[in-house]
Every structure is written in C-alpha cells, then in structure tokens.
Amino acid sequence: MVLKSGLEELEAEAIYMLREAAANFDRVAILFSGGKDSIVVAHLAKRAFWPASPPFFLLHVDTGHNFPETLVFRDRFAAENGFDLQVRTVQASIDAGRVQDEVGPNASRNGLQTVTLLDAIAEFRLDAAIGGARRDEEKARAKERFFSHRNTFGQWDPRNQRPEIWRLINARKKHGEHFRVFPLSNWTELDVWEFIQKYDLAVPDIYFAHEREVVRRGSVWLGVTPFVTLQPDDTPEVRTVRFRTVGDATCTGAIDSSASSIQEVIDEVRASRRTERSTRADDQRSDAAMEDRKLQGYF
Amino acid sequence: MDSRPLVRVATAGSVDDGKSTFLGRLLFECGAILTDQYEAIEKASLQTGETEVNLALLTDGLRAERSQKITIDVAYRHFATERRRFLLADTPGHAQYTRNMFTGASTADVAILLVDATKGPTVQTFRHAFIVSLLRVPHVLILINKMDLVAYDSAQYEKWVDEIRRYVTKLEFADLRFMPISALAGTNLVTRSDLMPWYSGPSVLEYLDSVELSPRQTPVEFRFPIQLAIRPSANFRGYAGTPVSGSIRVGDEVTALPGGQNSRVKALSTADGSISEASTGQAIVVELEDELDLVRGQTLVRSRNPSPVTTTFEGTVCWMTDRVHELSSPILVLAGTQSQAGMISELVYRINPETLHREYVSTLGLNEIGRLVIQTSSPLSLDLYDRNRATGAFLLVDPVSNETLGAGVVTRISSEQVTASADGLVLWMTGLSGAGKSTLAEAFARGRAGVVILDGDALRAGMNSDLGFSDADRTENIRRVAELAKVLAGQGLTVVCSLISPMRHQRELARSIVGEPFREVFVRCSLETVALRDVKGLYAKARAGEISNFTGITAAYEEPEAPDLVIDTEVVSVSDGLERLREAVGKWTRKT
Structure with a gap:
C-alpha cells in the first residue's frame, strides 16, 4: 500500500470532522477572523460538501482592534466564496455594559471576546462553532478534543472531557449546550502553510514581510496602531516584519522577517526555533493563561 | 511539499518508569522542542522548586497535571525524522486514568510501554500490555529503561523480558518487540550504543523510522459508513464519507447495510473532480446508479462481501464513568455513523487486566474492563474487531445525560436470535x-x-x-x-x-x-x-x-x-x- 502524505491524511481527517459536524448539528458557524487557520477551515468546508455549499456561515467576533488589512480581506473572502458573514463586536458588548475595557499599557480586548462570542452563540442558537485551533499551538490546546463539549455557560471541563476513541464522536448535547469543533486539531503551523500553497489560497498581506512602525513589548514587536497606548520610554521604529498569527492588534506581535512569498514563509517556519504563540502577548500573561481563558469559553 | 507519511504513536507509563524523561529526550533529539517552549518549562520548573528542567511539563499541559506531576489526559505532540512524521499521544499510566489511555491507544500504529530496569514490570505494565493487545495496536514496543542503573547488564534485561513474555503469551500481539535503553543517558534512543554490545537490534528512532507500517486497515473488505447525503439539486444525489477499509471502483456492485438495498457505483468524486477508484482514508462522495434513499448510519459494502447485521453482539468494554448503570436500562450504541437504542442484557464477566482472571460481578466500575452482551432495538452492521478495527468498535452512551459510558470492541456477533x-x-x-x-x-x-x-x-x-x-x-x-x-x-x-x-x-x-x-x-x-x-x-x-x-x-x-x-x-x-x-x-x- 502506498502511504499517503501526512498532509493528505490530515485533510481527509478534517473533512471527516466537518461532515460529522454537519450531520450532527443544525446551526453551525465557522469562527472566522481572516487569519490563516480560519481560511483553511472555510476552504476545507467548501471541499467537504462539494458540489453542495457548506451548511455553515462565518461568524467573526471583532474586538474593534483588528488590523484594517484583515477586515478588508475578511469581507472579500466571504463575498468571493459565497459565505454568509455575520460580525459581532466587542464594542457592542461594552456599550451594553456586558464587559469593560482593560486599562494600562498592556490593555487588550482579547479576553473580552469570550463574552461577545458566548452572546453570539446564544443569539444564533448555535449547536456548534467550528474553530481553527490546533493542538500544536499551546499546551492547553494539546489536550483538546475534535468535538469539545461546552456546558450551558459555555465552559470547558478539561478534567472530564468525553473520550474520543477511534473516530467515534459522541456529539449529543442538551438544550443550551454547544460544541466547539476543531478539525485542524492534528495540524501544525507548517501543514497550514503547505495547504495554503497546495491550493494557492489568498491570505492577508500582513502574513508577508512589510515595513511597519513597531514598538518592543517584552519579547514581541507590537505594531503601532491607535489601539496601543505608547509609554514614555517606548521608542517606535520602522522595521521589516511579518505576523505569524493574526488576532487583536494589542496582543499580536510581529517578527523580523523578509519572507515575501508562501514558499519563503514555509522555509522560515521550517527553520524557526520559536512557536507561533510566542508572538502572542495574551499567552505570555501566565503559565496557564490559555487554559484559564478556555475554561471561561474562549477559543 | 512534505510527502512524509504520518505515524501515530501512543506512549504509556508513569514518571517512575522514566516516561517523561524518555519523551522529553526523544522530542529534544528530534528538534521538536522549540526555544520558547524550553524557556517556558525552565521557568515553570524553577517556580515549582525543581533543580533541573522538568521535561514532563512539555506534555502535562493542564494546571492540575503540573501541580500533581502526573499525566491525566492525553496530550498530542508532533515530532519528525527525515522519513516520517510522528503524532505522539502521550497517555496517562495510572489505573484511574485507564480510559484516557484507551483513548490515546485506540488510533495508534505503534504503542510504546516503559519498564524500569531496576524494578521490572509492574501490575501497571501488565494492564497496559493488556489494553494495547485488546485494542490490537499493530506494533508494540516495550522499552526496558534505566539500563544505566543496572550496569547495562544483559541478564537483568533478559530476566524482565522473560517475565513479560510469560504474561503476554496469554495475549495477542501482531508484532511485539523489546529494547534496552537509558532515556537519561540517551542510550539506544537515536543511535545504537556500544554500551550494550549484546543487543543487536535497532535504536528507538531507527525502529520508529523503519517499522513496517501495515496498511492502516489490514482487512480488504470495503466498508463505507455514510456520513451524510449530499443533494445540491434534484439531479445530484451523493453520499459523503470515507472508506474505513478496502477500496472501491466505479461500476462495482454495492449493498447498503442495514437495509440491504443493492446498486452499482455510478461515480466517485472529491472536490477536485471524478476519480475511478477510491481507497481507505480518502474523503469522497459516492453516487449510485439507482435512486435509493440511503441515510446516515448505513454502510456501503461490496455486495459479495457484506458485514454481519445483528441486534445482538458481545463486546469487551472499558467502562468510562463512575455512575452505576443498571443492566437492561436504555443505552445508545454508537458504531461508525450508526446510532441505535439498546441495552446491556448481560455482564458476562469482568477481566482483571493484571492477572487476566475472569471475575463475576454485578456492575462495572470506572476504568474496569468486562465482557458484555448488548442488544439493540434495530439491527447494526458490525464486523469483529479482530477483522476490522474501524467497523468493530463502538461507544455506549447514556441517552439521558449524554455521557459516554464505555467504549468497546466487538468480540462476537450473534447470528442466532437470543430467545x-x-x-x-x-x-x-x-x-x-x-x-x-x-x-x-x-x-x-x-x-x-x-x-x-x-x-x-x-x-x-x-x-x-x-x-x-x-x-x-x-x-x-x-x-x-x-x-x-x-x-x-x-x-x-x-x-x-x-x-x-x-x-x-x-x-x-x-x-x-x-x-x-x-x-x-x-x-x-x-x-x-x-x-x-x-x-x-x-x-x-x-x-x-x-x-x-x-x-x-x-x-x-x-x-x-x-x-x-x-x-x-x-x-x-x-x-x-x-x-x-x-x-x-x-x-x-x-x-x-
């Protein structure tokens, strides 16, 4: 027997999971940020149900602190690929008094997304939200299931997860509960880029090297945007950088890079000795920062 | 494009057997520990008062795991060599997390168990060997670790190997190997060491790189559980799924089970277009020549090679909850894409995985393994697990709480009606x-x-x-x-x-x-x-x-x-x- 490549096997596995999500649930959204992982998920969904359209819509929880390039990309992607796109904003949650902005130099709306997300899940009465999270990203995500149960409060119980044995999925739930589905669980950052290369997918420009005014925060470069409050000792400088992840501008750091094509990005990722989450200030807050956020209902 | 195949490896053992040291070392040698991960665990190790960097923190990702210094749930990690990619499921060794070990090992191509050379196999070793045998993991590697502490003595190694072999003669393994190593010293991990000239086999990594990967599914029977019907328009009706074993060509005669509707394959396709043949593991859409209204839960098989269809079967089940389940109260049986109401009509016996003795009890407790007779209200299409790892496996679910009660392998399919x-x-x-x-x-x-x-x-x-x-x-x-x-x-x-x-x-x-x-x-x-x-x-x-x-x-x-x-x-x-x-x-x- 000719063994398939790892990526081919992972693609088939992801499609299997997306089809299980469609077969088990009525109302399903793909959480779509315009980042590379959600682009891959949306593209896999098109492939999984071909020649029919995917029975999912795209949901973006917008912190209001996103890079403008990503938002433009997001809208174009949805239109070009025939997806219904729904956007819910953290600002609306703040205006409604549901959450309060953090204050201080490292203030971020990243954590506030959880409330907006859970409100959107309730509003659309979602049975499941599909995300692009991968086990290789972070040690708490390494413990995730493909089908991850959330109670009526949207919370994750990592110590009592439903066992996923063979490929048998127990996707039963009660009213008000929902699932998070992670079809890319077994993918790596490199797999994501190789998939993008294989199908020649468009991604936001900020994934490629460009000149940008940045400021040093801890071990990462933060882009200077209206959402980042400069401190007296901050010295902004213009550098050639690219982003490895795309998220809230207040906590997504850039890296020095000259990679300007998909192939160059692949070469760079292959040679990198740091994980992509190392560019995320939100994960550097504490050793169990991700687990703590996930318990509350974060992705 | 990376063309390396993906090999799924499960490890089991506890800190005492040196499992964390082994994994840390293996990942480190393969360059799979990145700088910031190393810095993070270095920091965490110092915070908990350890003098050396605790590599276990790499895989023990949950707060509770790190504070108790044990593995509770399966963690997945990637590493790779020149030839292959590995997806490692690091599973807990403790008896109270047997269900998690069951989870990690269920999809493994290779299972690695660790034994401490200074102490020899423990009851835990036997339990792990029993589970990987029950799950028919194709390749099992037992590492006698800490050989440095017994002066790399071949007699000591042979003694433990003999003891384990005596136990496993009662179990079934397709491929069982032993290897002397020292994870701490890195002996026989990447390259073969001169310290044990009496050992002529490969190192761990050489083994993983060269172990003959039997096709993921050894059986040749075509089995295609339908996940869902695809009907974008009135003139297209396709069935989406992935063949879990065997292959199929356009024109082949197929039967849907249960149900028994017959037809021929009209077309096979993926999003990239039509194909003439599809094999195990390919996500495809099947169109049939006849307009049959097939549904999720039915399995397409070759008409000449059907699977048994039954309402009564026996299975060996690992119980996964501490809730007491009364016999003959309702359960759901999930198998492939099938879901059927049923009940456990008999608990034949419980197996003591350490002694392999049968014990006669009235209920199964959390993490216990037993032989059950299961009856369903409507027929299921099943294969014996020995013949087919994909279509011979099932879950038992509580229809009220939705909790997964147990997972099992089909050991006997009743062709006669129980009266x-x-x-x-x-x-x-x-x-x-x-x-x-x-x-x-x-x-x-x-x-x-x-x-x-x-x-x-x-x-x-x-x-x-x-x-x-x-x-x-x-x-x-x-x-x-x-x-x-x-x-x-x-x-x-x-x-x-x-x-x-x-x-x-x-x-x-x-x-x-x-x-x-x-x-x-x-x-x-x-x-x-x-x-x-x-x-x-x-x-x-x-x-x-x-x-x-x-x-x-x-x-x-x-x-x-x-x-x-x-x-x-x-x-x-x-x-x-x-x-x-x-x-x-x-x-x-x-x-x-």
Whole structure:
C-alpha cells in the first residue's frame, strides 16, 4: 500500500470532522477572523460538501482592534466564496455594559471576546462553532478534543472531557449546550502553510514581510496602531516584519522577517526555533493563561 | 511539499518508569522542542522548586497535571525524522486514568510501554500490555529503561523480558518487540550504543523510522459508513464519507447495510473532480446508479462481501464513568455513523487486566474492563474487531445525560436470535444442603438481566412457612415453587430455583408443572464433603439429633439419573462451575 502524505491524511481527517459536524448539528458557524487557520477551515468546508455549499456561515467576533488589512480581506473572502458573514463586536458588548475595557499599557480586548462570542452563540442558537485551533499551538490546546463539549455557560471541563476513541464522536448535547469543533486539531503551523500553497489560497498581506512602525513589548514587536497606548520610554521604529498569527492588534506581535512569498514563509517556519504563540502577548500573561481563558469559553 | 507519511504513536507509563524523561529526550533529539517552549518549562520548573528542567511539563499541559506531576489526559505532540512524521499521544499510566489511555491507544500504529530496569514490570505494565493487545495496536514496543542503573547488564534485561513474555503469551500481539535503553543517558534512543554490545537490534528512532507500517486497515473488505447525503439539486444525489477499509471502483456492485438495498457505483468524486477508484482514508462522495434513499448510519459494502447485521453482539468494554448503570436500562450504541437504542442484557464477566482472571460481578466500575452482551432495538452492521478495527468498535452512551459510558470492541456477533427473553427458562438446582446451589444461583444472577432466584430457604421463611419437612410437605413446597417458576418463566424471565428437592418424584412433579423450559441442574457434592464444609452448622446439629428429617443424615437424597447439567463442586471451583452453567444456558436459550 502506498502511504499517503501526512498532509493528505490530515485533510481527509478534517473533512471527516466537518461532515460529522454537519450531520450532527443544525446551526453551525465557522469562527472566522481572516487569519490563516480560519481560511483553511472555510476552504476545507467548501471541499467537504462539494458540489453542495457548506451548511455553515462565518461568524467573526471583532474586538474593534483588528488590523484594517484583515477586515478588508475578511469581507472579500466571504463575498468571493459565497459565505454568509455575520460580525459581532466587542464594542457592542461594552456599550451594553456586558464587559469593560482593560486599562494600562498592556490593555487588550482579547479576553473580552469570550463574552461577545458566548452572546453570539446564544443569539444564533448555535449547536456548534467550528474553530481553527490546533493542538500544536499551546499546551492547553494539546489536550483538546475534535468535538469539545461546552456546558450551558459555555465552559470547558478539561478534567472530564468525553473520550474520543477511534473516530467515534459522541456529539449529543442538551438544550443550551454547544460544541466547539476543531478539525485542524492534528495540524501544525507548517501543514497550514503547505495547504495554503497546495491550493494557492489568498491570505492577508500582513502574513508577508512589510515595513511597519513597531514598538518592543517584552519579547514581541507590537505594531503601532491607535489601539496601543505608547509609554514614555517606548521608542517606535520602522522595521521589516511579518505576523505569524493574526488576532487583536494589542496582543499580536510581529517578527523580523523578509519572507515575501508562501514558499519563503514555509522555509522560515521550517527553520524557526520559536512557536507561533510566542508572538502572542495574551499567552505570555501566565503559565496557564490559555487554559484559564478556555475554561471561561474562549477559543 | 512534505510527502512524509504520518505515524501515530501512543506512549504509556508513569514518571517512575522514566516516561517523561524518555519523551522529553526523544522530542529534544528530534528538534521538536522549540526555544520558547524550553524557556517556558525552565521557568515553570524553577517556580515549582525543581533543580533541573522538568521535561514532563512539555506534555502535562493542564494546571492540575503540573501541580500533581502526573499525566491525566492525553496530550498530542508532533515530532519528525527525515522519513516520517510522528503524532505522539502521550497517555496517562495510572489505573484511574485507564480510559484516557484507551483513548490515546485506540488510533495508534505503534504503542510504546516503559519498564524500569531496576524494578521490572509492574501490575501497571501488565494492564497496559493488556489494553494495547485488546485494542490490537499493530506494533508494540516495550522499552526496558534505566539500563544505566543496572550496569547495562544483559541478564537483568533478559530476566524482565522473560517475565513479560510469560504474561503476554496469554495475549495477542501482531508484532511485539523489546529494547534496552537509558532515556537519561540517551542510550539506544537515536543511535545504537556500544554500551550494550549484546543487543543487536535497532535504536528507538531507527525502529520508529523503519517499522513496517501495515496498511492502516489490514482487512480488504470495503466498508463505507455514510456520513451524510449530499443533494445540491434534484439531479445530484451523493453520499459523503470515507472508506474505513478496502477500496472501491466505479461500476462495482454495492449493498447498503442495514437495509440491504443493492446498486452499482455510478461515480466517485472529491472536490477536485471524478476519480475511478477510491481507497481507505480518502474523503469522497459516492453516487449510485439507482435512486435509493440511503441515510446516515448505513454502510456501503461490496455486495459479495457484506458485514454481519445483528441486534445482538458481545463486546469487551472499558467502562468510562463512575455512575452505576443498571443492566437492561436504555443505552445508545454508537458504531461508525450508526446510532441505535439498546441495552446491556448481560455482564458476562469482568477481566482483571493484571492477572487476566475472569471475575463475576454485578456492575462495572470506572476504568474496569468486562465482557458484555448488548442488544439493540434495530439491527447494526458490525464486523469483529479482530477483522476490522474501524467497523468493530463502538461507544455506549447514556441517552439521558449524554455521557459516554464505555467504549468497546466487538468480540462476537450473534447470528442466532437470543430467545431467552421471549421464552424464559427454569433452572432447577438440586443437591445436598451446602453443595453450593445458592452460591451458584447468586453468582449466575449477578450481572445478568432478567434473572430471578427462588431460594428454598427464603421461601420457607414466608410463602411456605406453613410447611414442614415431611415427605408430603416437601412435595407441596416443590409444587408451589414450580408453579411460581412457571408463571415467571412465562413472562420471559430466567428463574433459578435453588431447592434440595431430594426425591426424583418431586423433581418429576416440578418438570411436569413447568414443562418445556425446565432444566435439571445437579449441584453434586459428596456427603462427606458437605458435612465437612457444614457452612450453616446443620450437619452437626442433625448428627446430634437436634434436626429431624435432614437430607443426607436422617432422610434420603436420590441423585438425578439424567440431569440436564451436572456441576460437581468437589471438583470445580465456583467460577468454573459458573462458566459451565452460563455455557449451558447459552445453548439452551439459542434456537438452532
């Protein structure tokens, strides 16, 4: 027997999971940020149900602190690929008094997304939200299931997860509960880029090297945007950088890079000795920062 | 493009066996630990007061795991060599997380178990070996670790290997290998070491890189569980799914099971277009020549090579919850994409994974493994797990709480209909007082649904309290019990009557009352032995003249001339006797 490549096997596995999500649930959204992982998920969904359209819509929880390039990309992607796109904003949650902005130099709306997300899940009465999270990203995500149960409060119980044995999925739930589905669980950052290369997918420009005014925060470069409050000792400088992840501008750091094509990005990722989450200030807050956020209902 | 295949590896063992050191070292040598991850665990190690960097923190990602320094749930990690990519499922070793080990090992191509060379195999080693054997993991590698602490002594290594081999002769492995290593010193991990010239095999990494990957599914039978129907327009009807075994070509004759609709494959496609043949693991859409309304839960098979379809099967199940589940209360059986209401009709036995002994119990507890008989309301299409790892596996789910109760492998598929529930059965246990009638009856009823015991002593305390021990009263006692048994058996129950019933004419009376469902079971034991056992002290009293009309002492016992079954409790143990009883009942309740 000719063994398939790892990526081919992972693609088939992801499609299997997306089809299980469609077969088990009525109302399903793909959480779509315009980042590379959600682009891959949306593209896999098109492939999984071909020649029919995917029975999912795209949901973006917008912190209001996103890079403008990503938002433009997001809208174009949805239109070009025939997806219904729904956007819910953290600002609306703040205006409604549901959450309060953090204050201080490292203030971020990243954590506030959880409330907006859970409100959107309730509003659309979602049975499941599909995300692009991968086990290789972070040690708490390494413990995730493909089908991850959330109670009526949207919370994750990592110590009592439903066992996923063979490929048998127990996707039963009660009213008000929902699932998070992670079809890319077994993918790596490199797999994501190789998939993008294989199908020649468009991604936001900020994934490629460009000149940008940045400021040093801890071990990462933060882009200077209206959402980042400069401190007296901050010295902004213009550098050639690219982003490895795309998220809230207040906590997504850039890296020095000259990679300007998909192939160059692949070469760079292959040679990198740091994980992509190392560019995320939100994960550097504490050793169990991700687990703590996930318990509350974060992705 | 990376063309390396993906190999799934599961490891099991505890910190004491050096599992974390082993994994940390393996990942480190393969360049799979990145700088910031190393810095993070370095920081975390110092914070918890450790003097060295604790590589276990790499895989123990949850707060509770890190504080207790144990692995609780499966963690997945990637590493790679020049030739292959590996997806590592690091599973917990402790008995209380057996279900998580079961999860991690269920999809593994290779299982790695660790043994401490200074201590040898533990009960935990045997439990892990049992589970990977039960799950038929194709390749099993047992590492005798910490060889540096036993001076790389071949005798010590051989001793442990022999001990494990003696245990595993009772288990089934397609490929089992042993290897001496020292994870701490890095011996035989990446390259072969000179320190153990007596070992001529490969290093761990050489092994992983070269182990012959049997096709993920050895069976050739085509099995395609339908995930969902795809109908974008009135003129397209396709079925989406992934063949879990075998392959299929356009034009092949196929049958949908359960259901039995036949057709031919009209087209096979992926999003990239039509293909002429599809094989195991490919996500495809199948179109058929006939307009059949097939649904999720049906499996397409080749018409010439169907899978059994049944409402009754036996499975070996790992129980995954601490909730007590009553036999014959409703459950859902999930198998492939099928979901069917059913019940556990019998708990045949529990297996002690450390001794491999069968234990007769009434329920399975969390992490326990047992043999169950499962019945479903409508047929399921299943294969024996030994033939097909994908279509021979199932989950049991609580339809109320939605909790996964257990996961199992199909070990026997009943082609005959079980009729016990329809016809009922009366097991008339006769024998001297103290021969073991009640013990057997109780053991038999435990873990089996639909069984009632009518115990002579218990009935005499109430319903038959007006009767003494004269021949006439004994006969009346037996008549009443037989009439009651007949009524109960008529409602589908298995009735175990445990009465001395000393005289042949009394048992003939019972047989004539009950009729066809009557089976005479002679629980034999010599008078000398029962008198010696004298559990209730009755034989001593009878000999002293304190009890009159006592069977065997002052009243006769007529042995049955042609009983349906004899269980000689002088010769066989309770569990062996029980085994024979269960076997006989199995025969009696199945139509031929």
